[in-house]
Amino acid sequence: MDYLVMLPGPTNVPNRVMNAMLTHIINHRSDDFRDLYKAIVEKTQRVFQTHNDIVLLTTSGTGAVEASVINIIRKDDKVIIPVNGEFGTRLADLIDSWGGHAIRVKAPFGQNPPYSEIEEAFDQNKDIKAIYAVYNETSTGTTLRYLDKLSQLCSESGAFFIVDAVSILGGDELPVDKWNVDICVTASQKALAAPPGVSPISISPRAKKHMQANPPPTQYLNLKRYFKYYEENFETPFTPALPLFHAFSEALDLVLEEGLNKRILRHKACADAFYEGLNAMGLSPFAKQDARSNVVIAVNYMPGMDDKRFRGLLSQQFRVLVAGGFGELKGKVFRIGSMGEVNKYHVMRTLSSVAYSMNILGLNVSPDAASIALKRMENVM
Numbered sequence: 001m002d003y004l005v006m007l008p009g010p011t012n013v014p015n016r017v018m019n020a021m022l023t024h025i026i027n028h029r030s031d032d033f034r035d036l037y038k039a040i041v042e043k044t045q046r047v048f049q050t051h052n053d054i055v056l057l058t059t060s061g062t063g064a065v066e067a068s069v070i071n072i073i074r075k076d077d078k079v080i081i082p083v084n085g086e087f088g089t090r091l092a093d094l095i096d097s098w099g100g101h102a103i104r105v106k107a108p109f110g111q112n113p114p115y116s117e118i119e120e121a122f123d124q125n126k127d128i129k130a131i132y133a134v135y136n137e138t139s140t141g142t143t144l145r146y147l148d149k150l151s152q153l154c155s156e157s158g159a160f161f162i163v164d165a166v167s168i169l170g171g172d173e174l175p176v177d178k179w180n181v182d183i184c185v186t187a188s189q190k191a192l193a194a195p196p197g198v199s200p201i202s203i204s205p206r207a208k209k210h211m212q213a214n215p216p217p218t219q220y221l222n223l224k225r226y227f228k229y230y231e232e233n234f235e236t237p238f239t240p241a242l243p244l245f246h247a248f249s250e251a252l253d254l255v256l257e258e259g260l261n262k263r264i265l266r267h268k269a270c271a272d273a274f275y276e277g278l279n280a281m282g283l284s285p286f287a288k289q290d291a292r293s294n295v296v297i298a299v300n301y302m303p304g305m306d307d308k309r310f311r312g313l314l315s316q317q318f319r320v321l322v323a324g325g326f327g328e329l330k331g332k333v334f335r336i337g338s339m340g341e342v343n344k345y346h347v348m349r350t351l352s353s354v355a356y357s358m359n360i361l362g363l364n365v366s367p368d369a370a371s372i373a374l375k376r377m378e379n380v381m
C-alpha cells in the first residue's frame with residue numbers, strides 16, 4: 001500500500017503528474033524544449049499572480065533561496081528579517097555568511113514578531129538593502145500575515161522585498177504583483193504537489209536590473225545567465241532536469257484547472273479541520289492562534305507520546321507519513337503537511353491514524369474525534 005505523504009514536503013503527487021515524467025528525453029537546445037519552457041514560465045506567472053520574469057532552477061528550495069541572497073547581497077548590505085524558526089534562522093545566517101548584515105527581528109518560535117517591532121527596526125535602519133521574509137515558517141507551523149505591510153516599507157525606502165514562499169505558494173494568498181514582491185521563491189514539492197527538484201523564482205524588473213549589473217562570482221546560481229539564455233533562446237544555461245520540468249508543467253495545469261482561489265479555500269478548510277480534530281483529541285497546536293499556518297500543522301506531543309514510536313506506528317501500521325520537529329523542537333512536536341492535493345480523505349485518514357496510534361501508546365482517545373473535523377470540510381472533495 002502506498003504511503004499517504006502528509007509531510008511538509010515532499011507531498012503526495014497525483015498520478016497525472018508522475019506519469020508526465022515518462023515522456024522521452026528531448027534536446028534541451030531544441031524547439032521541443034523551448035515550447036515546454038515558455039509554457040511553464042507563463043503558467044508559473046499565473047500561479048504567482050505576476051508579470052515578472054520567472055527563472056526555473058533545477059534545485060531544491062534551498063538553491064533558490066540561496067540564489068535570492070547571492071544575486072542581491074553584497075558586503076555590508078543591511079537587511080531586516082523576521083526570525084521565528086529554523087528557516088528564518090538559516091536565511092539570516094546565509095545573508096551574514098555572504099557578507100551582509102542581517103538585522104534579526106526575533107520572536108519566540110510559534111509566534112510572529114509584532115509588526116511594530118519590524119517598523120521600529122526599519123525606523124532605525126532606513127538604509128537597508130532589502131527586507132527578507134520567510135512567509136511560512138515550516139519548522140513551527142506559523143505564517144506571517146503582514147507581507148503587504150512589509151512591502152509598503154520597502155516601497156517607502158526603495159529596498160527590495162524578498163519572500164521565501166517555499167512551503168506555501170499555491171496553498172495560501174500570495175499575489176506577487178499586488179504585494180510588490182521583488183523576488184519570490186518557491187519549490188515544486190510542497191503546495192504545488194510536484195516531485196522535488198524544480199524551484200521557480202519570480203524577479204521584478206528592478207531586481208533584475210540590479211542582478212544584471214552586479215552578477216555574483218558563481219556559475220550555477222548566477223541569475224544573469226538565466227535571463228540571457230531565456231531572452232536569447234528560451235533556454236536554460238545549464239542542463240534542466242527534463243522529466244521534472246514535464247511533471248512541474250502538469251502540476252501547474254492542475255493548479256490552474258482547479259483555480260487558485262478554490263485551491264486556497266480548500267487548504268484553509270483542511271487546516272481548520274485538522275486544528276479542530278486534533279483539539280478534540282486533546283492535542284494542541286504549537287503555533288499561537290493568530291500565527292497558525294494553513295499548510296503546516298505543528299502539534300505538541302503530550303506526555304506518553306514518544307516521537308520515534310508514534311511516527312513509527314503511523315508509518316508502519318497506517319502508512320501515514322508525518323514529520324518530526326527539528327532543531328530545538330526535535331522530539332517535542334510532530335508536523336503535518338496539509339498542502340498540495342490535501343483533501344477530505346487525507347485529513348480523515350490522518351486524524352484517525354493519529355487517534356489509533358495514540359490508543360496503541362496507551363492514551364485514551366476516541367477515533368470519533370476525527371469526525372468532528374468533517375463539518376469543516378463540507379465543500380472539500
Ligand SMILES: Cc1ncc(COP(=O)(O)O)c(C=O)c1O
Pocket residue numbers: 008009060061062063065087134136137138139164165166167187
Ligand atoms: C520555508 C522553507 N525554506 C526553505 C526550505 C528548503 O527547501 P529544500 O528542502 O527544498 O531545499 C524549506 C524546506 O522545507 C522551507 O520550508
